[in-house]
Amino acid sequence: MNPPADLAVVxxxxxxxxxxxxxxxxxLSVTLLDAGERPGGxxxxxxxxxxxxxxxxxxxxxxxxxxxxxxxxxTGRVRHLPAHHVWTVVPHPGPGGAAWTLxxxxxxxxxxxxxxxxxxxxxxxxxxxxxxxxxWTLPGVLGAGGAQALLKSGPxxxxxxxxxxxxxxxxxxxxxSLAAAGVRVPAVxxxxxxxxxxxxLPVLVRNPAKLTEGALHGGALLRHATRLLTRHxxxxxxxxxxxxAVTVTRLDRDWRPVPGTSRRVPCDVLAVGHxxxxxxxLATGLGCATRRTPDDTPALVVDADQATTVPGVWxxxxxAGVGGADLALTEGEIAADAIAHALCGTPxxxxxxxxxxxxxxxxxxxxxxxxxxxRPGPGWTGWLDDTTEVCRCEEVTAGRVREAVTEYxxxxxxxxxxxxRAGMGWCQGRMCGQAVARLAGEPPAPDRRPLSCPxxxxxxxxxxxxxxxxxxxxxxxxxxxxxxGTP
Amino acid sequence: MTPYRFTFDGTPLTAVPGQTLAAALxxxxxxxxxxxxxxxxxxxxxxxxxxxHDCLATxxxxxxxxxxxxxxRPGDTVTTQEGTGHEPTRQATGRNTIQEGPGHEPAR
Numbered sequence: 001m002n003p004p005a006d007l008a009v010v011x012x013x014x015x016x017x018x019x020x021x022x023x024x025x026x027x028l029s030v031t032l033l034d035a036g037e038r039p040g041g042x043x044x045x046x047x048x049x050x051x052x053x054x055x056x057x058x059x060x061x062x063x064x065x066x067x068x069x070x071x072x073x074x075t076g077r078v079r080h081l082p083a084h085h086v087w088t089v090v091p092h093p094g095p096g097g098a099a100w101t102l103x104x105x106x107x108x109x110x111x112x113x114x115x116x117x118x119x120x121x122x123x124x125x126x127x128x129x130x131x132x133x134x135x136w137t138l139p140g141v142l143g144a145g146g147a148q149a150l151l152k153s154g155p156x157x158x159x160x161x162x163x164x165x166x167x168x169x170x171x172x173x174x175x176x177s178l179a180a181a182g183v184r185v186p187a188v189x190x191x192x193x194x195x196x197x198x199x200x201l202p203v204l205v206r207n208p209a210k211l212t213e214g215a216l217h218g219g220a221l222l223r224h225a226t227r228l229l230t231r232h233x234x235x236x237x238x239x240x241x242x243x244x245a246v247t248v249t250r251l252d253r254d255w256r257p258v259p260g261t262s263r264r265v266p267c268d269v270l271a272v273g274h275x276x277x278x279x280x281x282l283a284t285g286l287g288c289a290t291r292r293t294p295d296d297t298p299a300l301v302v303d304a305d306q307a308t309t310v311p312g313v314w315x316x317x318x319x320a321g322v323g324g325a326d327l328a329l330t331e332g333e334i335a336a337d338a339i340a341h342a343l344c345g346t347p348x349x350x351x352x353x354x355x356x357x358x359x360x361x362x363x364x365x366x367x368x369x370x371x372x373x374x375r376p377g378p379g380w381t382g383w384l385d386d387t388t389e390v391c392r393c394e395e396v397t398a399g400r401v402r403e404a405v406t407e408y409x410x411x412x413x414x415x416x417x418x419x420x421r422a423g424m425g426w427c428q429g430r431m432c433g434q435a436v437a438r439l440a441g442e443p444p445a446p447d448r449r450p451l452s453c454p455x456x457x458x459x460x461x462x463x464x465x466x467x468x469x470x471x472x473x474x475x476x477x478x479x480x481x482x483x484x485g486t487p
Numbered sequence: 488m489t490p491y492r493f494t495f496d497g498t499p500l501t502a503v504p505g506q507t508l509a510a511a512l513x514x515x516x517x518x519x520x521x522x523x524x525x526x527x528x529x530x531x532x533x534x535x536x537x538x539x540h541d542c543l544a545t546x547x548x549x550x551x552x553x554x555x556x557x558x559x560r561p562g563d564t565v566t567t568q569e570g571t572g573h574e575p576t577r578q579a580t581g582r583n584t585i586q587e588g589p590g591h592e593p594a595r
Binding site: 035037042046048108127128137139140141142143145146147149150153154155156158241242392393394395425426427430431453454 | 502503504505506507509510513514518519523524525526528529530531532533534535536537538539540541543551552555556557558560
């Protein structure tokens with residue numbers, strides 16, 4: 001068994017990577033666990049077969065930290081465990097001051113792995129918020145972030161003619177990347193209205209880099225003859241075995257489709273996403289408190305040091321509230337400094353702390369303004385007909401959910417789930433949770449899932465009998481417990 | 488780098504080393520490699536980050552593998568996954584529909 005690390009970092013995206021190298025710089029022993037094969041997370045994606053991610057951001061932010069990670073790995077200060085999916089973190093006092101045990105499933109063969117640490121930093125990132133619409137289960141409809149992932153790490157062009165739709169700044173970045181790669185992007189369909197940003201003018205002025213970024217994206221779209229349709233939504237996707245066209249409809253202020261404004265746009269792929277949702281199950285499993293961000297999304301409560309409400313557990317990046325890579329890096333560094341101070345008494349440089357704190361406040365204010373501007377309006381449920389599948393895994397329609405609410409009196413997600421099985425499938429409500437909550441008439445609740453990813457039953461059995469990590473040579477059952485009990 | 492060879496439903500395909508199964512299939516123009524449990528509807532990759540589980544495939548006889556996370560390995564045999572992946576396939580049973588267990592019925 002490896003000796004306990006001072007710090008276990010979960011997630012090697014911008015926040016986790018920054019935190020791991022900063023903590024190691026200060027002398028801490030760090031174990032960095034990440035679901036990905038290579039560090040960088042969803043933001044710094046590597047193309048298959050390439051040594052380094054080829055992005056503008058990559059060169060500036062990623063390369064120096066990846067180099068430091070490599071140096072720390074060579075000296076043994078950082079233990080990097082790629083392809084490790086952490087499925088739970090439990091308090092577990094042990095030798096060497098260990099306070100936490102992290103359980104992971106490693107590699108394609110799903111071998112069990114256990115890490116002990118004195119402190120934990122959760123940098124588990126986010127996934128895309130999806131609002132259902134008729135046809136969204138057709139092959140060829142994919143997440144906007146998914147299209148970016150396919151393009152960056154595939155590296156594969158998702159299609160020849162790709163409509164990008166949903167809400168949030170990611171859409172412009174995705175459309176820009178696709179167009180630059182030679183994909184025809186006939187339209188970016190944005191449900192919000194950019195005039196909403198005008199309400200946050202002082203915040204915009206303090207973030208000129210963000211404005212420049214927006215202008216660059218806008219310019220790129222103009223060059224590629226992509227139309228930006230604000231206050232519009234894709235309200236249906238059409239096709240038989242895969243998407244062939246989409247219906248684009250104008251929305252009112254509340255995202256309600258305006259009758260008589262629909263038009264059909266041919267495409268072979270639809271890339272769609274409505275912003276990001278923090279991935280919280282490890283944290284909520286530990287009892288960390290959550291708050292609600294301006295787009296009604298649950299995120300972790302953290303203090304000035306990025307500490308969660310559970311002593312010994314810190315959080316950085318999207319886990320603490322979606323805000324982009326620059327904010328994630330800043331939060332990762334603040335957390336690492338605080339952890340080194342808390343664990344080893346490493347003195348903090350007040351000027352550095354003040355600068356990081358100012359930077360965080362400025363970027364957080366921008367993130368909040370953005371979240372408010374793209375907050376889904378209540379009227380989007382108007383584009384769901386009763387046959388629209390809301391829960392992709394269990395194939396539960398909007399009609400069944402509405403019936404549960406109106407006929408059986410279900411007024412919360414949990415009751416709807418029990419009555420219809422919505423959210424009980426493989427993804428455990430990650431795709432439909434927001435939609436089901438809205439249809440049930442309540443704001444989306446923080447994730448509460450005992451396991452954060454599928455786990456072979458043998459691993460759980462080994463824990464229960466106290467035999468420690470399961471024998472990796474034993475046959476594992478590929479059944480998982482996260483699908484609500486269905487085999 | 489030499490491309491990896493693998494098969495999908497018996498068709499030989501190639502993958503760039505390090506490429507995920509979903510990306511390799513998508514590159515070959517294949518956007519669907521699973522059918523759903525109830526409607527038998529075609530599905531493929533949706534989120535591409537391992538969250539939605541829509542991209543499940545049967546790889547070397549093992550069902551429910553997330554194709555968007557799984558790097559292709561040389562010689563992999565990939566087949567379309569039907570239903571839960573644990574049921575006998577249509578070909579094997581000679582039936583048009585697959586019997587669902589009681590756990591699949593909605594609780595109403």
